Amino acid sequence: MEQSQQGGAPMIEMRKVEKWYGDFHALKSVDLTVRKGEKIVLCGPSGSGKSTLIRCINHLETIQDGEIVVSGHRLNDSQKAVDAVRREVGMVFQQFNLFPHKTVLENCILAPMRVRKLSRADAEATARRYLDRVRIGNQADKYPAQLSGGQQQRVAIARALCMEPKAMLFDEPTSALDPEMVKEVLDTMIGLARDGMTMICVTHEMGFARQVADRVIFMADGEIVEENDPDTFFRNPQHERSRAFLGEILAHH
C-alpha cells in the first residue's frame, strides 16, 4: 500500500488479517500500514470492526489468519511476542478502565514497576511528569471515583504514557464522556499528536480527525472501505457507504 504522507519506518503492519467471532466475520482481509509518527483516525458504523481492529494490534483479540508486526515484533500466540508488542503500544479505552482501588499515582506506577522494573522513585518521577503533562498533577493522590470522566480519561492517557510506548491506540476515548468534557480529552490527544506520537484513534470526533489525522480510514462490515487524507475524505468521500455514514454523523453535529 502506498503511503504518501510520512516517510517514517513502518510501526504497525497488518497483512491479510482475518478475525472471526464464531460465525461472524469481524475482520475481512484487513491490510494496514501505520508509519512512525503517523496519526490515523478510524471511523465507521458500529459493528464495522474498528474497535476489533485496534484490539488485535495489542493482542486483546486473537486473529485467525494474517500477520501483525509491531515495531519489528511479529505477533503470535507466544507470551514473549505479546509482551514485546504490549511494551511498545499503549491503549486508552472508552470506559477508562482505571484501577478503582488505586490512587491516580498508583495507577500510573504499577506497570512501570512490574513490567519495566523501575524503582518506585523513578516510576513516580515519570508518573508525575506525565500527570503534569495531561494537567492533572495536583490530583495524583485521589482515587479515580473522585475525578470527573474527563479527568479519569486523562489519567488513563498518562498511565499508558508512563510505559513510554512508541504508539498509542485510542478506542473511542470520548464516547463515554459528558459533552463538556470531550474537549479536554481531545486537547490532550492533540498535544500528544503534535509531539509526534504514532496514533490510531477510533473516534467519531470529526473535528479532531480534520485537525490531526494524516489519514482517515473508513470501515464497514469488517472491511476497510475507504482511506484518504481528511480533507478529501470529508469533502469528497469516494464510497457510497462513507457518504451515507458522513451524512448520518454530520447531520447530528
Place this chain on the structure above:
Amino acid sequence: MGMQELTYLLQGLGWTLILTAMGFLGGIVFGVVVALMRVSSRPWLRYPAIAWIGLFQGTPLLMQLFVAYFGLPLLGFDVPAWAAVGFALTAHASAFLGEIWRGAIQAVPKGQTEAANALGLHARSRMFDVIVPQAFKLSLPATVGFLVQLLKGTSLAAIVGFIELARAGVIVSNQIYKPLVVFGVVGVMYFVICWPLSLYGRYLERRMSAGVSK
C-alpha cells in the same frame, strides 16, 4: 437453671467459636487456592476445583462430618474429635468460600483485565495487584454471610458427640428437664453472635451498592 449449667453452656459456646474459627480460617486459606484454581485457564487446575466445590456443595455438612469423623481413623489418622470436625469444616468452608470468591473474581469488570493486559502486566500481577483486591471487596457481604452459616453449621458437630453449644444444650436439658428454658438460652447465645454479623454483612452490601451507583 443455675450457674453451673450456664457455665457448661458457655463452655459449649467456646467450642462453637473455636470450631467456627478453625473452619473459617482454614476455609480462607484453602478457599483462596480453590478460587484461583477454579478461574485458571488450565483445565488440570480448573476441573479438580470444580469437582471439589461440587462435592461439598452437593452433600450435607452432616454427612461430611460423619465421613471425616469415622473415615479419618479408617485411613489410619488417629485424630481427636475436634481435629476431625475441624478438618471437615475446613474442607466444607474452602469449597463454599472458593465458589463465593470465584464469583467475585469473575464479577470484576472485564475492562480491568484488559487494561492490565494492555499495560503488559503478567498473570500474577494482573491477579494480585488488580483483580483480587477488587474481588475481595465485592465478596465481603457473601463471605460474612457464609461465616454466619458456618457458625450455625457447627451445631451439627453435636451428632458425632462433640460438645459444642447445641450438644451442651441437649445435655443440660436432659439434666434439668427444662428444654424450653435451656434451648431459649442456647438460641439467644447463637443469636447475639449471628445477628450482629448479619447486620454487618448487610451494611457492607449497602455501602457497596452505594459505591457502584456513585
